[in-house]
Amino acid sequence: MKVIFTQDVRGHGKRGEVKNVPDGFAQNFLIKQGKAKPATSGAMNELAAQKRAEDKQKAAELAQAQQLKAKLENDKTIVEIKSKAGTDGRLFGSVPSKQIAQALEKQYGIKVDKRKIDLPEPIRALGYRNVDVQLLPGVVATIRVHIGENN
Numbered sequence: 118m119k120v121i122f123t124q125d126v127r128g129h130g131k132r133g134e135v136k137n138v139p140d141g142f143a144q145n146f147l148i149k150q151g152k153a154k155p156a157t158s159g160a161m162n163e164l165a166a167q168k169r170a171e172d173k174q175k176a177a178e179l180a181q182a183q184q185l186k187a188k189l190e191n192d193k194t195i196v197e198i199k200s201k202a203g204t205d206g207r208l209f210g211s212v213p214s215k216q217i218a219q220a221l222e223k224q225y226g227i228k229v230d231k232r233k234i235d236l237p238e239p240i241r242a243l244g245y246r247n248v249d250v251q252l253l254p255g256v257v258a259t260i261r262v263h264i265g266e267n268n
Contacts, residue, residue, distance in 0.1 A: 118143040119156035121164055126152050133164065179253060186258040188227065189250060196220050196260060199267040202243050208264070211239035217248060217262055240264055 118140045122130040126147065130136045135156050138147065147153035154160055188194065198220050201209045214234035222228050235249040235257075246262045 120147055120153040121156050121160055122147075122153045124152045133168065135161070135164070179256070182252040182256040185227065185252055186256055188225075189258040189260050194225060194260065195245075196224060196262045197265060198262065199265050200243075202266045206243045208241050208243065211241045212262075212264055213239045217260075221260070 119135060119137050120143050122132055122134045122136070125131050129138065129147075130153075138153075143153065143155075148155065196217060198212055198216060200212060203209065213231075214236045215231045217234055217236070218229050218231040229250055229252075233251045235251055240246055240262070243264050243266060246264070247259050248262050250258045250260055252258055
């Protein structure tokens with residue numbers, strides 16, 4: 118029997134997949150528990166329309182991420198952060214990704230999740246740094262961060 122999975126079923130199929138499964142398994146388990154539905158022509162058309170809508174939404178998200186990447190990588194976009202430092206240029210403390218995200222939102226109105234900022238370890242010295250931001254899988258923007266001394 119051909120079914121369309123409405124949920125992921127481990128070892129059998131993922132959501133949105135169309136597969137042939139034994140009749141008993143389909144009737145007694147998958148359909149009964151709402152994990153799949155029979156693959157009728159109406160259901161197949163509905164699935165195709167749903168996939169087109171998802172693709173359209175993903176394309177819109179990608180375009181928005183590309184636009185945000187261009188804005189972040191603009192030469193004028195430099196995130197300024199003030200911090201106390203010693204005479205040798207080392208900071209008292211550090212600048213974590215959370216502080217970079219807050220400064221970016223405060224200075225440019227661009228909201229970026231702190232978990233998307235790729236900072237292997239917090240910044241501990243004065244100066245300019247290039248920091249990667251993972252906007253979407255495959256879309257990485259590089260922002261300039263300037264750590265200045267707070268007088």
